Structure formats: structure tokens, C-alpha cells
Amino acid sequence: MSTPEERVAELGLTLPEVVPPLAAYVPAVRTGNLVYTSGQVPMVEGKIKATGKVGAEISLEEGAELARICALNAIAALKSNVGELSQVARIVKVVVFVASTPDFTQQPAVGNGASELLAEVFGEAGKHARSAVGVASLPLDAPVEVELIAEVR
Known part of the structure; x- marks a missing residue:
């Protein structure tokens, strides 16, 4: 079985x-x-990957990809705290904030980008409870922000 880092x-x-x-x-x-973890926005190499609202400037598919980047950043924050990701017993809860237009109702589909990455990295231990909510705006005009709670050994 490979480690989360190897996955x-x-x-x-x-x-x-x-x-x-x-x-x-x-x-x-x-x-x-x-x-x-604190909320993670889709930062890549020190820069926000995209800005705007899902349902306007950002498509649902782009939003899901941005949520995946947020989750990868959350995994990095988690690793910085525990040293090795093999110390993670379970991802317990994920919260996905989606800056979206008032008529956009697919926040859970955007959140799947984060949830699917966590399952790919942690296997069964990556399956979690989740909330995905629409908000008016996020820091740096980010379309998505993800935070998580992990149980560790």
C-alpha cells in the first residue's frame, strides 16, 4: 500500500x-x-489561480478544479502540522465555500473537486462529512475556499 505522499x-x-x-x-x-486547517484558497506558486464568481466568470468545472487546488493546499497545511500524511487516521469534515452568483445552486458539485482529491490521496480514510455553501465573496476574490478537520494518530 502506498503512502498518501506517494499517491x-x-x-x-x-x-x-x-x-x-x-x-x-x-x-x-x-x-x-x-x-x-485554516481556509485555503486556490493559490498556486504564490498567486491566486483564478478570481470571480462561480456561475459568472468561473464555470462549475473550473470551480471544481479550483476546489481541488484548495484541497491540495489544505493537505500541505495538514502535513506541515503532522510531519507525515500517514499520521492521518481520517479526514473527518470538509467545508467548501463557493463565491457564486445568487442563482447558482451547484455548490456541492464544486465541492466534489476537493472531496474526490481527498479520497484519491487518503483512500477510505479520505471519505468525510462535508458542507458546501454559497457565499457573496471570499478573500482575494477567490471563487472557492476549502477547510478541513482531520483525525490524526
Whole structure:
């Protein structure tokens, strides 16, 4: 069985550097056997990948891909806290915020981009409870933001 880090590589991905906080917070906090990540926007190499609202400038498919990038950034924040991703016993909860037009109602489909990546990386332990909600705006005009809670060993 391959490690989560090996599965990231098998997917053709690289864990990025942890996105520096945009304000007064830290990327991840551990309390007991839970790690909470701060919300992660779709930053790639220090720049926001796309801006705008899903349902206007951003398509549902683009939104799902951006959610995948957010989840990869959340995995990096998680790893920075626990050292090795094999320490993750389970992804417990994921929250996906989608900056969307008032008539857009496919937030769960956007969130699938994040959820599917977590299942690919962590297998059964990556299957989680989730909320996907529409919001008026997000930091940096990001279309998507993802946070997660993980149980660790």
C-alpha cells in the first residue's frame, strides 16, 4: 500500500509550500487528535489561480478544479502540522465555500473537486462529512475556499 505522499505523486501532483496566512492566523492547529486547517484558497506558486464568481466568470468545472487546488493546499497545511500524511487516521469534515452568483445552486458539485482529491490521496480514510455553501465573496476574490478537520494518530 502506498503512502498518501506517494499517491499525491502518482496523481502527477506535488504538495506545494504551505500558503502563508493572509491575516492573523496559522495554517493549521492541532488539538488532541484533531487538526483543523485554516481556509485555503486556490493559490498556486504564490498567486491566486483564478478570481470571480462561480456561475459568472468561473464555470462549475473550473470551480471544481479550483476546489481541488484548495484541497491540495489544505493537505500541505495538514502535513506541515503532522510531519507525515500517514499520521492521518481520517479526514473527518470538509467545508467548501463557493463565491457564486445568487442563482447558482451547484455548490456541492464544486465541492466534489476537493472531496474526490481527498479520497484519491487518503483512500477510505479520505471519505468525510462535508458542507458546501454559497457565499457573496471570499478573500482575494477567490471563487472557492476549502477547510478541513482531520483525525490524526
